[in-house]
Amino acid sequence: MTVSDTLVSFAAAIERYEPVIGLETHVELGTRTKMFCGCTTTFGAEPNTQVCPVCLGLPGSLPVVNRAAIEYTIRIGLALNCTIAEWCRFARKNYFYPDMPKNFQISQYDEPLCTDGWLDVDVDGKTVKVGIERVHLEEDTGKSLHVGGATGRIHGAEYSLVDYNRAGIPLVEIVTKPVPGTGAGAPVAARLYVTELRDLLRSLHVSDVRMEEGSLRCDVNTSLAPRGAAQWGTRTETKNVNSLRSVERAVLFEIQRQAAVLDAGGRVIQETRHFHEDTGTTTSGRSKEEAQDYRYFPEPDLVPVAPPAEWVEQIRAALPEPPAARRARLRAEWDLSETDMTALSNAGALDLVAETVAAGASPADARKWWLGELARRANEAGAELTALAISPAQVARVSELVAAGTLNDKLARQVIDAVLAGEGDPDEVVRARGLAVVSDESALTRAVDEAIAANPEVAAKVRDGKVAAAGVLVGAVMKATRGQADAARVRELILQRLS
Numbered sequence: 437m438t439v440s441d442t443l444v445s446f447a448a449a450i451e452r453y454e455p456v457i458g459l460e461t462h463v464e465l466g467t468r469t470k471m472f473c474g475c476t477t478t479f480g481a482e483p484n485t486q487v488c489p490v491c492l493g494l495p496g497s498l499p500v501v502n503r504a505a506i507e508y509t510i511r512i513g514l515a516l517n518c519t520i521a522e523w524c525r526f527a528r529k530n531y532f533y534p535d536m537p538k539n540f541q542i543s544q545y546d547e548p549l550c551t552d553g554w555l556d557v558d559v560d561g562k563t564v565k566v567g568i569e570r571v572h573l574e575e576d577t578g579k580s581l582h583v584g585g586a587t588g589r590i591h592g593a594e595y596s597l598v599d600y601n602r603a604g605i606p607l608v609e610i611v612t613k614p615v616p617g618t619g620a621g622a623p624v625a626a627r628l629y630v631t632e633l634r635d636l637l638r639s640l641h642v643s644d645v646r647m648e649e650g651s652l653r654c655d656v657n658t659s660l661a662p663r664g665a666a667q668w669g670t671r672t673e674t675k676n677v678n679s680l681r682s683v684e685r686a687v688l689f690e691i692q693r694q695a696a697v698l699d700a701g702g703r704v705i706q707e708t709r710h711f712h713e714d715t716g717t718t719t720s721g722r723s724k725e726e727a728q729d730y731r732y733f734p735e736p737d738l739v740p741v742a743p744p745a746e747w748v749e750q751i752r753a754a755l756p757e758p759p760a761a762r763r764a765r766l767r768a769e770w771d772l773s774e775t776d777m778t779a780l781s782n783a784g785a786l787d788l789v790a791e792t793v794a795a796g797a798s799p800a801d802a803r804k805w806w807l808g809e810l811a812r813r814a815n816e817a818g819a820e821l822t823a824l825a826i827s828p829a830q831v832a833r834v835s836e837l838v839a840a841g842t843l844n845d846k847l848a849r850q851v852i853d854a855v856l857a858g859e860g861d862p863d864e865v866v867r868a869r870g871l872a873v874v875s876d877e878s879a880l881t882r883a884v885d886e887a888i889a890a891n892p893e894v895a896a897k898v899r900d901g902k903v904a905a906a907g908v909l910v911g912a913v914m915k916a917t918r919g920q921a922d923a924a925r926v927r928e929l930i931l932q933r934l935s
């Protein structure tokens with residue numbers, strides 16, 4: 437039986453069933469050092485070069501809690517409207533995994549640092565209040581690399597390698613309460629929750645939240661119950677979904693699959709599932725283990741965490757403006773429609789535009805450059821806008837030179853190309869390449885006279901009132917000035933000369 441045989445159309449599934457979603461998000465904190473030792477956390481280093489006896493779990497080594505990780509977690513908890521525990525402990529979660537050298541993970545179990553908050557998510561103009569069950573702190577595992585197989589999974593691999601650089605990096609887990617009532621909007625709501633959470637985490641400067649590098653990872657829970665049923669259905673947990681789009685697709689697929697199981701009189705099995713990017717499908721992983729299987733007990737090597745109330749209040753007072761409030765404020769200041777603002781956010785250009793405006797450009801110009809010319813360059817290079825080698829201040833300067841008439845749009849594009857190619861600041865490029873608009877009237881007039889002299893027949897037509905023919909002369913002047921003249925001014929001068 438193929439996958440397509442066992443799916444119900446999304447519309448039909450939603451007609452008969454009510455979905456409930458839930459999300460567990462893992463965020464690698466951007467602390468300089470690991471959770472319980474002084475090893476550095478920089479991404480992309482040679483395998484097993486950022487390790488020590490503590491994060492390798494060698495005998496006799498003892499962990500010490502990273503204060504910055506506690507502070508970052510409290511910051512996240514406060515931004516998510518959580519209660520911060522006055523006293524809590526770490527717990528040992530016991531299980532074997534080759535990329536976990538101690539054979540247990542230090543995590544938090546029944547005493548999480550932050551509990552009971554919420555995050556408002558705008559779904560098609562309607563606010564969905566997503567309840568936050570808990571925010572707790574743990575250590576990340578290392579990374580296994582399965583070599584020689586077709587899929588990168590362990591099945592079919594010739595051998596496996598383990599990199600412990602990631603072992604012990606502080607990891608925050610943010611668990612939502614079940615979210616009912618989103619109906620057909622459930623897949624989109626799941627994506628928008630993760631988007632809003634990512635923006636919030638980014639604004640808090642606690643993580644670089646890069647899904648593609650794995651510093652933000654999602655497990656997506658989905659269940660279905662017949663409409664009007666008193667109880668929610670059995671949920672599945674789709675693990676490690678690694679892009680915003682995949683979060684939406686995973687929920688979409690699970691709704692269609694579970695509807696087919698229920699339609700056929702079957703029962704949804706509580707299990708973890710794997711998401712496949714290529715097909716947008718999920719397949720069965722392992723049956724879901726229970727908390728008791730992990731033999732949690734309080735971590736005996738660590739003292740309890742008891743953040744003083746005044747410290748928590750200091751952290752609260754220093755929280756930045758929440759992203760949703762900031763978006764609303766900027767939208768009003770920049771006089772943008774909701775659609776334009778969403779486009780700006782979706783393109784990842786909000787901060788860039790804000791910085792460009794702060795550096796002196798008008799909001800309209802800043803938006804035009806980042807969403808137009810620069811978005812196109814980023815697209816061509818397959819890069820994020822933020823990765824382009826041009827700063828908001830440089831874009832603001834180009835915009836200023838255009839507003840002052842020193843550059844026209846065509847020259848501005850050349851300047852941007854040169855800045856991107858590393859030729860220096862806009863002013864340096866304009867000087868070095870002699871790119872400024874020819875605004876010297878006598879030079880322009882000379883060029884106009886030359887064009888008229890070289891094209892007597894065209895000039896005669898214009899004199900006879902065929903004004904459209906002037907375009908040829910404008911073109912000749914623009915060519916002679918290598919595009920560095922103001923075309924509108926050239927046209928004026930030509931028509932004056934031939935009137």
Ligand SMILES: [Zn+2]
Nearest residue numbers: 473475488491
């Ligand atoms: Zn270490």
